[in-house]
Amino acid sequence: MAMPTPRDLFGGAITVRTAPDLVDASDLRQVPDTQEVFMYPDSSVSIIVEILQQVESSNLDDAIRFHFDSLAHDNSARSIRVERIFTIPNDRGDNTPSATILHGAQSVPKFNQSVPDQVNIYMALFRVQGKSVDLVVTFNVPTSSVDGGAVNNAGVERAEADFNQFVRSLRIVDFGLFA
Structure with missing residues (x-):
């Protein structure tokens, strides 16, 4: 496996370590200002980092379930499964929040096909206190696909x-991003 590469997100306000071969989707298509999107060059795996309005729940397990369910709705998922939710504490001593992690799966129809793709979802929620922001990282990993991806x-x-x-290395450098 190649050594992770430092990468700046949102103009350097956030830093992460990623696989060196990721393709920045903004080089290929329009990406909203509230998102960073990357793709693996040799598969249909995609990574989305999104700045979202904080959901109502103060319980982070419930909050990440809300984001997972919202993604399922946006994907028109036929079925969803949450496998586990846990926390990766930030013990680096910086102000980046700890990550609430969800591993799950969704059955997602693509291109009006009758057989849906099976997609593993790896999601992390960073609740940015005092800014009413949920920073959400999602890896979409198709494990069965009609189109061969x-x-x-x-x-x-x-x-x-x-x-x-990615999640363990994510560091918020400039909280002004969430102003």
């Missing part, structure tokens, strides 16, 4: 390892 077991393992590196 599915990831094999090694690809799933790589995506999960990349997700863990």
Whole structure:
């Protein structure tokens, strides 16, 4: 596996360590100012970092479930499954919030096809206190795909390892981003 590469998000307000071969989707298409989107060059895996309005719940498990359910709604998912929710504490001593993590799956129809794709979802929620912001990182990892974009077991393992590196290394450098 290639060594992770430092990468600036949102003009350097956030830094992460990512796989070096990720493709920045903004080089290929329009991406909203509230998002950073990356793709794996050799599969249908996508990564979305999104600045969202904080959801009502003060319980972070409920809040990440809300974001997962919202993604399922946006994807027109036929079924969803939450496998586990846990916390990765930030023990670096900076002000970046700890990450609430959700591992789940969604059955997502694409292009009006009758057989939906099976997509593993790795999601992290960083609740930015005092800014009414939820920073959400989502890795979408297709494990069965009608159009052949599915990831094999090694690809799933790589995506999960990349997700863990991404989330554990995420550092908010400039909280002014959320003004």
